[in-house]
Amino acid sequence: DTVRLPNGKEGVREWIRHPGAAAVLPLLPDGNVILVRQYRHPIGKVTLEVPAGKLDAEGEDPLHCARRELSEETGYTAEQYDKLTTIATTVGFSNEYIHLYLARQLSSGRQHTDEDEFVNVVQMPLKEALHLVNTGEIIDAKTIISLMMAAPHCPIES
Structure with missing residues (x-):
């Protein structure tokens, strides 16, 4: 896009x-x-992340997408979803927003990933996940924000 800059000039x-x-x-x-x-x-790395995926189309209900991705990537379904927040991921070069949810009252099932998706499900205490954020092992922004926002509402063992 061609934009007008604060100094009156145009930029791309x-x-x-x-x-x-x-x-x-x-x-x-x-x-x-x-x-x-x-x-x-x-x-070029293996990452540890919350289950996530693109909305199928602009206007798709983000909660519907969250439910689908949870089921596809982990096999789990949830009875309760709480909205954590919505984040703009990379405001300098994308209009992407990610809607973040906390899912509770889970039931396990079978993972059914897309043909080009290869994910391993990992279970760990929230406290350990937060430690992995602090040590730099968890580097994905949506995951860090989800963990940090959910922590005050979740039981954390000492």
């Missing part, structure tokens, strides 16, 4: 149009969280 800004996404932090009754481990090509 390239940006990515994105339909948006939803992410969900599943919380088990014992205080464990469910994350997924997967390889991320753009950074």
Whole structure:
């Protein structure tokens, strides 16, 4: 896009149009969280993340997307979803917003990922996940924000 700059001159800004996404932090009754481990090509690393995915189309209900991604990536379904927040992921070059949810009252089932998705389900205490944020092992922004926002509302063992 061509934009007018504060000094009156014109500049060119390239940006990515994105339909948006939803992410969900599943919380088990014992205080464990469910994350997924997967390889991320753009950074060349395996990451530990909350289950998430793109909205199928602009205007899709983000909660519907969160439910779908939780089921596909982990096999779990949830009876209760609480909205944590909505974040703008990369305001300098994308219009992507991710809607973050906390899922409770979980039931396990079978994982059914997309054909090109290879994820491993990982269960751990919330306290351990927060420690992995502090040590830099968890680096994904949506996951860090989800964990930090959910922590005050979740049981954390000492």
